[in-house]
Amino acid sequence: MDDGKVGKVYIVGAGPGDPGLLTLKAKTLLETADVVLYDRLVSDEILNIVPKTAKLVCVGKASGGDEKTPQHEINRLMMEEACKGKKVVRLKGGDPFIFGRGGEEAEFLARNGVPFEVVPGVTSAIAVPALAGIPLTHREYSSALLILTGHSAAEHEDEKRKYEELWRHAAKLDCTLVILMGVKSLERNVALLLESGKSPETPVAIIERGATPQQRVIVGTLRNIVEVTREKNVKPPAVVVVGSVVRLREALKRSLES
Numbered sequence: 001m002d003d004g005k006v007g008k009v010y011i012v013g014a015g016p017g018d019p020g021l022l023t024l025k026a027k028t029l030l031e032t033a034d035v036v037l038y039d040r041l042v043s044d045e046i047l048n049i050v051p052k053t054a055k056l057v058c059v060g061k062a063s064g065g066d067e068k069t070p071q072h073e074i075n076r077l078m079m080e081e082a083c084k085g086k087k088v089v090r091l092k093g094g095d096p097f098i099f100g101r102g103g104e105e106a107e108f109l110a111r112n113g114v115p116f117e118v119v120p121g122v123t124s125a126i127a128v129p130a131l132a133g134i135p136l137t138h139r140e141y142s143s144a145l146l147i148l149t150g151h152s153a154a155e156h157e158d159e160k161r162k163y164e165e166l167w168r169h170a171a172k173l174d175c176t177l178v179i180l181m182g183v184k185s186l187e188r189n190v191a192l193l194l195e196s197g198k199s200p201e202t203p204v205a206i207i208e209r210g211a212t213p214q215q216r217v218i219v220g221t222l223r224n225i226v227e228v229t230r231e232k233n234v235k236p237p238a239v240v241v242v243g244s245v246v247r248l249r250e251a252l253k254r255s256l257e258s
């Protein structure tokens, strides 16, 4: 399609990895896209849905390197392909608006008058614990949920202080904490929670590569989770759950695993 008409960008959530967790809308868009710009965490099974005739571009890493494609370059690619009249799918892991920079990309497209639509996805924050047998709320355990990033983008001292303050507040809330991008910073964040009064016996689960055949679930408490994680050599991507709901896994896991 290159008939002078402006195309459209679809900012689509791919869910946590299992193609069965794609929305029907996401699947249809992938089957009919001209161009797919995808992030590193999108699974191969999902990318296999894209027809061979479509242009498939990984923007999670610059070619051959560890560096991500810069955001301004991703923005440029989306706009360029849409202006050629193409149907562009900007495919992101989980939900595009949960720590996925989908908001920034939507702002860019809106500012530049490029037609776009958002297709929400199943976020790893909720689906990964669920698949590991951890309901994030439960009438007897927790009636609220806070989703945090373990990795702060803060560069300035006052921003760093604000981020630490958020963790200190979080420690005082009687709710489930779900931490994305939380493996590398686990030691510092666990220390912040403990210093701010969270009980060392609070249960913690770390779910590595959830919703994939490689899923591992590591369980401990705030007292020992840093050590256990080190022993088991836990690597990103992983979702960290802090709170008493983690105890429910014991009762649910046998049925889930059989």
Ligand SMILES: C[S@@+](CC[C@H](N)C(=O)[O-])C[C@H]1O[C@@H](n2cnc3c(N)ncnc32)[C@H](O)[C@@H]1O
Binding pocket: 016, 017, 041, 092, 093, 094, 095, 096, 097, 098, 099, 100, 122, 123, 124, 125, 128, 179, 180, 181, 182, 207, 208, 209, 210, 211, 212, 236, 237, 238, 239
């Ligand atoms: C940049 S954030 C993007 C989150 C995404 N937008 C979402 O809604 O799931 C990436 C983080 O999501 C989490 N994550 C995404 N997919 C995961 C998976 N299959 N298993 C465990 N964690 C996952 C990890 O914490 C990872 O570091």
